Each structure stands twice: as structure tokens, then as C-alpha cells.
Amino acid sequence: MNTPNKACDPRPFWPPLVAGVALGVVLLLTFLLTGHGLGATGFFTRLAAWTGGELAFDATYNNVYLGPLLDDGKPMSSWITWQIIGVALGALAASWSTGRFRVRLDGTHKTGRISRGTLALLGGVLAGFGARVAAGCTSGVGLSGTATLGVAGFVFLGAFFAAGLLVSRIAKGGPQ
């Protein structure tokens, strides 16, 4: 019999070497299956086109950047959408099975809830804008681009970490 407390304790994270090798194998599998790597922001671009189309169809349809995604009437229909649904299910399976799923606003130990929520939203805006400039994010350009030895991937990671280290100082360490 486990002690009563045991059931409440979350299972530990995988050691970084184990997680890194597993992530590398998943990335390699993705390359072999599809010819490209893993991503994320392609989904958010399509989500922006779809929600834009629902809320303000004319403005979105006439937009040079998002309009073409509405042309076939199915902006969400893409491999990257299925991949993100997979990410959601995989994360849910992992967090649920290990006792690490709990609904909460995280990162509020050193900041108030309003300020944490506002900064999370602001961080999303910065990252969403940046991902369109770079045509990809940490997964698509940083991880997958570097795995194919793409110069763009290495430059992305350098800029990502330099800006992150700098802004973290300004933001007093970010969410904790």
C-alpha cells in the first residue's frame, strides 16, 4: 500500500538526456515520414485566419497575408493542424497519467495574477508577431531547422537565447 500522500505527488520529469534523445528520435521520425520537421506557428497563423474570417470576414479576406488562407474555405485543413491536435493529446496523456494535470494560473509566486495574465498575453503577442517575421518558431526554425544544419536555424537560436537572457533580466526573471 502506498502512503496516502503518494497518490498526490506528481511523477518526476524525465532526465534531460532521456527527454533529449526521445525528442531527437521523434524529430527524426517526423523528417522520415513527412520530409520536414515539427512546428507550431503554422497552426496559429491558420487559427488567426479562421478566427479573423469568423469575426471580420471582409477585412481578413482582403488582407494580403491572411486572405489567401481563406480561399478554399478550409483555413484549418493542414498537416500542422493535425500535428498540433496531436501535441495537445500527447501533452494531456502525459500530464494526466503522471498527476501533473491541474487547472491553474501558473507562475504567480512572485507576481500578482493580473500582472501574470497580462504578461502571458503580451508575451504571446511578441512571439506571434516574431514567428511571422521568422516564418517559424522555436520548433520549426530553431529545432527542425538546426537539425538539417540550416544556417537560419543557428542564427534563430542565437537571437532567441540572446534576447531571452536580456529580457529575462529586465523582466525580473519572468514567471516563477
Add this chain to the structure above:
Amino acid sequence: MPFNDIGLASGLLCGFLFGYVLENAGFGSPCKLTAQFRMSDWSVFKVMFTAIVVAAVGLFVLRSIGLVAPGSMYVPPAFLGAVAIGGALIGAGFAVGGYCPGTSVVGLFSGRLDALLFSIGLVGGTWLFAGSFDAVEKWTTAGESTAGDTLPVALGVPEWVILVAMIAAAVMIFVIGGRIERHFNGPLDASAAMRD
């Protein structure tokens, strides 16, 4: 290979494994993710560099024994100014918001409402970009390098030399990062990531 399968099943399978591994690495936690930038937890560097080395060496070996066709994998174009601007903005967003686009999905599906706000921000940032596209379009192709899209071509160095250098860099990250982590209180564990 590759099979160039971009169907529903391949997307769900690759995504499921990606999300499963990221959550188990602890990358649904904004506190653990941003601890990399506070230098107190080097898991982000360790996991990313290990994964990059495993995939890059795997592709090299499979190409060398003829199982993967040369030039068949997508390589991002060398718009170095564009990826530098975009990478810096994503790094800044990560430092203040706690996530990057992929990990915000992992955070949301481990129950984090701040990750939902970050995701809504991502859609807002995309609208902002689309709305100012005429002004910022030139950023997306800034700093094009004509030296070549991949490091071996751009530097004129054999691929195996680059791979050996990357393996050495990954080992250094584990050694140096491990030392700096111990100087703080060690990496953030799952219990600490769950605390109220």
C-alpha cells in the same frame, strides 16, 4: 525516404509523440522553461541540443547508407536578418510570457490558464503582423545569405566536422550547465512545478 506523408494520421502521430515528450521533459511549466534564462535550470538547452544532435546525426547516417535521398529534407531559407528579428521577438516573448508557441500548447493541455492567454496572444500577434504587413513585409526576407542554406555549404566544411563540433557543444552544455545549476538550487523538479 522520406515518404512525404502529410496526412491526418502522420500529423496526429508525430504531434502526439512531440507533446508527450515535451510534457515529460517538464516543458509545460513556464517556471521551468524561463529558469533557463535565469540560469538555474539548464533543461531547455540540454534537451534541445541533444535532440538536434540525435536528429542531425540520424539524418547524416541514413543519407550515408543510402536510405534517405540527398536534398530531400526541408531546410529553412537563409533570410538571416528575418530569423534574427523573429528569433529575438520570440525569445523576448518567452522571457516575459513563459512559453514559446509549441510549449504553450503543452502548458494549456496540462491545465495552465496562463498558457491559454499566451495562445490568444499568439493569434493577436499574428493579426498585428497581418495588419502591418505592407510595412513589415521586407523584414521577412531581410539579410538573405547567398553563401548557402546549410552550415557545411556556407562554411565550406565537411558535414561530419560540423556534427562533431555540435556533439562537443552538447557535451559542454551538460558539463557547464550542470555546474551552474548546482550553484543555484538545481533544476526545477515536478513537485516544485506543481506547488501552489
